[in-house]
Amino acid sequence: MGFKAANQQVYLYGGHVTSWKNDHGEELLFVSSKAIFKPPKAIRGGIPICFPQFSNHxxxxxxxxxxxxxxxxDTDPPPFPTNSSTKAFVDLILKPSEEDLKIWPHSFEFRLRVTLGPGGDLMLTSSIRNTNVEGKPFTFTFAYHTYFSVSDISEVRVEGLETLDYLDNLKNKEQLTEQGLVWNPWDKKAKAMADFGDDEYKHMLCMETAAVEKAITLKPGEEWRGRQELSAVPSSYCSGQLDPQRVLQSS
Structure with a gap:
C-alpha cells in the first residue's frame, strides 16, 4: 500500500519514499526496474530508512x-514543524513487533513525517523515542539512504564534501578524508544483484544523510530528531552555497 500526494509517493512498506518529481514531471529519485516491493527484501531505490543500524556496523x-x-x-503525530503553505504531508509510525524485540530488545516509537514543500522541496523528519519501561537506554545509528536519479553517471559531479571524513568499506572501514561519501555498485556488482538492472548503475548514485560515526544513545523517555531536506535547483546554481559547513553554521 502506498500514498501519492502531488509530486511524491510513499509506501507503508518501509516508510519508503519511492518517487519525487519536479514541476516538469521529471523523476528525481532512482528506483530499480527490478525492485521488489514485498518482504523480506527492502525496496531497491527511493529513500530507504536505515534504523537501528546503518550498513553492517x-x-x-x-x-x-x-x-x-x-x-x-500515525493518528497522533507530534507537532512537527510544517509550513502553512505545505503542499502535502503524511505521518507514519513504526513500533517494534515481538520478533523485532527478539533481535533488538528495545522498545521504541519511530515517527516519520514526509512533507512536500510549496516550492517542491522534499523533507523527511524523523522522531525516535526510547519507550523502554525498565529504565534501559539504547544506542543506534541511522541514515536516509537516498538514491538519486542521474542521466549519466560519467557526467555527475558531487561538490561540497571536500575535507570531510568517511569510512571506506573497500579498505576495511579505514577512516579517510576525501570527496567520496557516495555509493554506486558499478558494473560487476550491478550484475550480481538480483533486484538491480545490469546497466542501471549508469543512472543513479546514493548519498546518505546519516548519524553513523557517533552513534546516538537515548535514555528512556528521551527523543532524537533528524531531518533531511532536498531541493532541486537550476544547473547554474552557485556551487559555493552547497558548502556543508556553511549550511550547518546557518541552520
Missing amino acids: GPLEQHGFARNRFWSI
Whole structure:
C-alpha cells in the first residue's frame, strides 16, 4: 500500500519514499526496474530508512530492519514543524513487533513525517523515542539512504564534501578524508544483484544523510530528531552555497 500526494509517493512498506518529481514531471529519485516491493527484501531505490543500524556496523542485518517492516499511519503525530503553505504531508509510525524485540530488545516509537514543500522541496523528519519501561537506554545509528536519479553517471559531479571524513568499506572501514561519501555498485556488482538492472548503475548514485560515526544513545523517555531536506535547483546554481559547513553554521 502506498500514498501519492502531488509530486511524491510513499509506501507503508518501509516508510519508503519511492518517487519525487519536479514541476516538469521529471523523476528525481532512482528506483530499480527490478525492485521488489514485498518482504523480506527492502525496496531497491527511493529513500530507504536505515534504523537501528546503518550498513553492517553492528550485530543486526544490513541497514537494520525499519526499511523492511510495514509502517502505520500515525493518528497522533507530534507537532512537527510544517509550513502553512505545505503542499502535502503524511505521518507514519513504526513500533517494534515481538520478533523485532527478539533481535533488538528495545522498545521504541519511530515517527516519520514526509512533507512536500510549496516550492517542491522534499523533507523527511524523523522522531525516535526510547519507550523502554525498565529504565534501559539504547544506542543506534541511522541514515536516509537516498538514491538519486542521474542521466549519466560519467557526467555527475558531487561538490561540497571536500575535507570531510568517511569510512571506506573497500579498505576495511579505514577512516579517510576525501570527496567520496557516495555509493554506486558499478558494473560487476550491478550484475550480481538480483533486484538491480545490469546497466542501471549508469543512472543513479546514493548519498546518505546519516548519524553513523557517533552513534546516538537515548535514555528512556528521551527523543532524537533528524531531518533531511532536498531541493532541486537550476544547473547554474552557485556551487559555493552547497558548502556543508556553511549550511550547518546557518541552520
